[in-house]
Amino acid sequence: MKVLTLITSPRKHGYTKQIVDRLTIGIKDNDGTNEVLFMDDFNIQHCTACRACEKGGGCVLDDDYNLIMDKIREADYFIFTAPIYYNDIAGYSKMFLDRLGSCNYDPELTIPETKALLMITHMSTNINPFVIENTHRCLATGNFKVNKILDIGNLMVDGKLEEFELEDYEDIGYELEEYEIIPHKLDLDSATL
C-alpha cells in the first residue's frame, strides 16, 4: 500500500513526526511505503474564494497545492495530521482543507475515494469534539473516507512519548487498510454546522 502523509505542524521533530515515524514502521512491516510531506516545505496560499474552481479545471492559484494533490491521487491511503492551536486545528492545517473542494467540480481532478487517517495532536486532556468532527467533515469534502481517527492529547512538554504508547502506533500503521470507514456526523449540505 502506498501511503502519503501530510504533516501540517511546522515542527520537523515534533510529536506528530515521532508518531508518524511509528506508523511508517507498521506500514513498511506490511510491505507498504509512506511518503511524508511537511506542509511547511511547500508554498500553499489561502483560498481566495474566487470560485473559479466551480467552472472546472481545479484551483487557479499557481502554487504547490496541485502538486500535493497529484501525489494524493497517486496514493492508496492518505494521512492528514493537524496540531491544535487555541482549541482548533492550526490555521496552516485549515488552509489546506479550505482548498480541498476545488477538485470536486472537475471529474478528472476529483480524488478517487481514498481511505484516510486523521491525526490531531494537542497538550490538553481533551478537546472540543466538534473540532474533530468538523475536520473529519472537511476531509469528506475532498472525498476522503476516514477510517481511523487518532486524537492524541496529553503530550508532555519534555518532548518524550512513552515507548509502550509509540509501539501501539506501529500496530495501527500495519492495520491501516483494515479499519472500517467512519461516517462523519455533520451534514455536508447544511449551511449551519
Ligand SMILES: Cc1cc2nc3c(=O)[nH]c(=O)nc-3n(C[C@H](O)[C@H](O)[C@H](O)COP(=O)(O)O)c2cc1C
Ligand atoms: C500557538 C499555539 C497554540 C496552542 N494551543 C493549544 C491549545 O489550545 N490546546 C492544546 O492542547 N495545545 C495547544 N498547543 C500545543 C500544540 O497542540 C502541540 O504543541 C502540538 O500539537 C504538538 O505537535 P507537534 O509537536 O507535532 O507540533 C498550542 C501550540 C501552539 C504553538
